[in-house]
Amino acid sequence: MYSNEIIFDFDVENLTPVLKKKRQGNESINEAIARELDVILTKYKGQGDSLLEVLHQVQQLIGFIPRPVQMKIARELDVAPGEVTSVISFYAHFTEKPKGKYQIALCKGTACYVKGSADIIKRIEKEYGIKPGESTDDGLFSLEVVRCLGCCGLSPAMTVNGEAHGLLNPEKAINILEKCKNRGM
Ligand code: FES
CATH class of the missing domain: 3.40.30.10 (Glutaredoxin)
Known part of the structure; x- marks a missing residue:
């Protein structure tokens, strides 16, 4: 399970508006991210040319794109992990770490x-x-x-x-x- 692979340590008030909206019932933050991430990656599976769109959606969802998530995106879209990382560092919109308050x-x-x-x-x-x-x-x-x-x-x-x-x-x-x-x- 994805939620066992990557643990996010969030305060609830720091969730992105997208995640606040998508989180269901008593779902934990990790479960909500895992479920939504799976929705995105299933939709774009094997579509390396949709990398920018996927990164945009993940940034909106989590607020940043940490390395383990980058690896998962690379696997699912079938692109090199280095390509994901270099796209993230090229565009100021994407971040590997949470943005400040x-x-x-x-x-x-x-x-x-x-x-x-x-x-x-x-x-x-x-x-x-x-x-x-x-x-x-x-x-x-x-x-x-x-x-x-x-x-x-x-x-x-x-x-x-x-x-x-x-x-x-x-x-x-x-x-x-x-x-x-x-x-x-
Ligand atoms: S160049 Fe700075 S606001 Fe336009």
């Missing part, structure tokens, strides 16, 4: 870049000890660098859990994140 998306598109977004990224990396694609050890923040947030007039810009903040400089960005930190987990 506060998900920072910092824009490095042209408008933001010329107005200093690289300095903001460096400052966040230094302040919280994370690189793009990583989360802080306490699970509070995760950092993602994106190409354009669609609010170039406010550059340099970032979103925190989808909420846009613009006309930033390193200090302003840290102030916003410290307010999140003070609100805690």
